[in-house]
Amino acid sequence: MPNSPLTPPPSPFPIPRRDPAVLPLSAYRDAIALDTPFTPAAPPSPADRLDTHLRETLRLMNGDPSIARLGLSPGSLPELTDPATARQVLRALLTVRDPGSLPEGTDQELDALLAGERDLRPTTHPAGLPTVDGTPDGRTSLWRGDITTLATDAIVNAANSGLLGCFRPLHPCIDNAIHSAAGPRLRDDCKTVYDAQGAPEPTGVAKVTRGYHLPARYVLHTVGPVVQGRPAAGDAEALASSYRACLDLAAELDDIRTVGLCAISTGVFGYPKEDAAPVAVRTVADWLDAHPGRFDRVVFTVFGEDDENAYRRALGE
Known part of the structure; x- marks a missing residue:
């Protein structure tokens, strides 16, 4: 696929002030043994x-x-x-x-x-993906595939305010897919985090857990805005905050060098794909410009053709 420079305009989205009531990583890190690599109770089955x-x-x-x-x-x-x-x-x-x-x-x-x-399942490693700017030291990639097979250090889950995953059997949302592939310990960790916070997860912040049976070691959970119809300026600000919060939190963990981002809020939360993709691209580019060298690769992960087309247009390809 052709590559072209990623030169987004300056982000129009202000950086929101953090809510002091939002639970910091230090308040739950030890409770979910975040820094202990997961050891399964049995080896993989043939x-x-x-x-x-x-x-x-x-x-x-x-x-x-x-x-x-x-x-x-x-x-x-x-x-x-x-x-x-x-x-x-x-x-x-x-x-x-x-x-x-x-x-x-x-x-x-x-x-x-x-x-x-x-x-x-075939596993995709970020180092093997082409960069959107086509340079050897490129920072971002666009990849269409199943995020539960992406071997970045961390992947992003589009969660809901309950933080425990989707409870609808066989529902096709990304929250359901990630919890299903990771296994039930992921929900247990999310419950520990939820209880420590003592309140529903706000929009535009992030939490992190281990990834368990995913190729990714960590999962970054964020609640994006729910949109009915055309997004308002506040919706764009909330969506940008979700992306920033995920990158901010990932940057707190030294062993996260690669991050797989999903298209937050564009599923059942209703954010139009054509409007969401430019917000994601601008916000991530601004964050990476402000933190040079912090991540080796950030992967915009899409699942459907319409998602991919929206990101290609946003990236200027």
């Missing part, structure tokens, strides 16, 4: 054993109270012969389940399953 671990996980969770949220009585989970259907049922069950300890033995089975599935 491909020919994935179904065995899937069935055993479902068996162990058959009595879990959350089964009732799928319209079933605990203990009545049917025997599923089709592996694809069984996997969807497990994903749905974990999606509707509240944070908390899993039934005894489930951690080992689920870790083997999730790690085995991760190893089967």
